[in-house]
Amino acid sequence: MGQHHNHEHHHHHQVEGKNLLFSIILNIVITVAQVVGGILSGSLALLSDALHNFSDVLSLVFSYVAHKLAKREASVNQTFGYKRAELIAAFVNAMTLIIVALFLVYGAVERFFNPEPIKSGLVIWLSIIGIVANGLSVLLLKNDADKNLNMKSAYLHLFTDMLASVAVLVGGLLMKYFQWFWVDSVLTLAIAIYLLVVGFDLLKDSTKMLMLFTPTHIDINEIIEEVHKIPGTDKLHHIHVWHLNDDELHLEAHLDCSEDIKMSEFNEILHKIEHVLFDKFQINHINIQPEYNREEASKDFIVQD
Template identity: 75%
Template sequence: MEHEHNHKIHKHNVEGKNLVYSILLNVVITVAQVVGGILSGSLALISDALHNFSDVLSLLFSYVAHKLSRRKASINQTFGLKRAELIAAFVNAFTLVLVALYLVYEAISRFFHPHEIASDTVIWLALLGIVVNGASVLLLKKDADHNLNMKSAYLHLLTDMMASVAVLVGGLLMKYYQIYWIDSVMTLLIAIYLIVVGADLLQKSTKMLMLFTPEHIDIKEMVREVHKIPGVRKLHHIHVWHLNEEELHLEAHLDCSEDIKMSEFNVILHQLEEVLHEKFGINHVNIQPEFYKEDSKNFIVQD
């Protein structure tokens, strides 16, 4: 059995310190919004604070995962800790949805029992949220263009900034028009957004942790492309999965049309790696060569 590995991952040097700065900034705004929400009586402000706190956890998980994922593989950890960021994403998404459901309950209760809110506090803290989240967005923008983990954090912060804009609008309506029920409406909107974002992240992280075939991979199309390579008879017993957000792995059996030497198989393997990388983004290939071996030739085989 021959195992061949192909690593074609062009990594941007992600600056972990930018995550640290973003974490510190978001801790400041979270504490300020919680205190301000309690003093002003604004549920929308507290809900935005909880949203920011969830992002503090997300950024913290991203930072820890960023560090862990760079640990070298060992005898006991043959993949290293590259899947740490997927576990972090799953935990963060799950807690995000739980927080959002609690906010929905509180918003509905408050809607039927509105009370006066210190709108000035809401306005100033919403402005602070816009500034802080805006600064965090700028810090992570460059890394977000090169790393999916950072892009996720970047998008979280960008939408945080938009949530703060919504809270600001609510604060202005309360100050100048005394529309206090708008606080519950803004809370409900933020909660719905959190559920949508959290559920999507939960679904994606679950699929990766369960080793589902990535959505952009068409197994049948991939097989058709591989079968165009001279010397290939049948690609079968296929597994395709994400190790993490950057690494896409494939392992399969490759039945050759001729009884060739291993040096000749290496030529076929090189062509196969090029096709899989260029057309499907697969950067790690593990192939078992065969010649009319007596086993199942189905694309997918239950082990």
Template identity: 75%
Template sequence: MSEIHIHKHEVKGKNLAVSILLNLVITIAQVVGGIISGSLSLISDALHNFSDVLSLVFSYVAHKLSRRKASIKNTFGFKRAELIAAFVNASTLVIVAFILIYGAVERFFNPHPIESDLVIWLALLGIIVNGLSVVFLRKDAEHNLNMKSAYFHLLTDMMASVAVLSGGLLMKFFGWFWVDGVMTIAIAIYLIFVGLKLLMESTKMLMLFTPDFIDIKDLVREVHKIPGVNKFHHIHVWHLNDEELHLEAHLDCSEDIRMSEFNNLLREIEQVLFHQFHINHINIQPEFKKDDSKDFIVQD
């Protein structure tokens, strides 16, 4: 196994911890306010916020686990814990969305007046709290799928609060109480859109799929340009986590070379794979006229 070390963005768990505390405060406030005002959109926003609290806690635990060192029993450590957290968080986004839609449809058939002033003030509080949390996690979300799932939970919370605020204003000045249900459905549809996208992304990584940005045939063509390479085959490419992209393959050499010469050839291959395909963990089995399948992809 060869590894090329690259500079990594340091994801800060303390940003998650602060976001957890902020969301816990807004969740409690919105539940109380939703019960008093009778607003379904406010209660739905609180339910979404509570799911965020659980998701953020899960993300925080996964983040801490992923930093543990490898051991004899856990040779990869817990690096994939964050992928599991991202998968669970994405799933909860979709589940919560369908719960909100069910509640909104039921409210359409059983409408009642809503205390709009309380809805407006609590929605403003939600925008401020979730907005701060989004700012805290924005940079980490660009480098880590687990943080990205937490970030989108918070971003959708902020957007939901904006929707609730708009609904509260329309209810206050025009008496359009049906807006509460409409806003709830709008929030839910966005949650489904974001959740399914994250769910697909995390599932592909957990299933060890080849990353979308890598074309195996193009990769083979580039490696075959290197002198000394006869056939690059039996290839697997997968994400261990967001930061580590692994490749294992067999290399049929064009000549019966010494190990020291193979080391030089291996270094050339590593540079091509790293600079052109961003693969930083490489494990290559050398061969010379070995009688085995020479297909690019081989069913083990």
């Protein structure tokens, strides 16, 4: 069986865990301040933002731990190491976004029918602190979020926090100058709806990776077509393509050779396949089983083993 890893072309994005740690500290401070402020002011929007921040603290801690675990080397008992830990973290973070959103919907509806006077001045100042602190955290994680699903989940938590704080600030100003206390409930509901949207999107992406689904940008038929152009190949079958994590895209398959060749000749074919799969599809780990004239060889490209 031929197995190649295209390391010479593949460069891992070095995620900055220290940025995540700094964001955790910031969010702990924000959460404590908003809980106290929400209780003193009577603002549900501020308390809901504090609850969201608290869920972020837990999610960020989980993301940080997963990030550290993912760097551990493989062993005989964990042959892939902990590389999928960050996918699990992204999945859990997506679930917490959705759960928090549903809780906020319930609270917003209840408060809408039973509005209460709110100390808007405290709400305004605490929301400004939330905007500054979360905005700084968002800037710290922006680059990592583009390269790593786990960091993207942390980034989305912080970004929605920043938007929530902006909404709370607007609500505080409207309550202060117009006494529109119902705005508190409306803003809480808007924050919740946004959380549901980004939460479901992240949940969908992380679930697909955990289930080893074929990545959306990969066309199996196109892979087959490109491999079959290489001299010496007959048919590629038993194909599986999946993400091990954000950095590693794997392919395993059986390859029927057109002739009964030596292993050294197969290695040349494998080398060509490796470059084609990486250059055209960014697949950096391939594992191909060579076959020749096997009577039981499958006639289908995709086979459930």
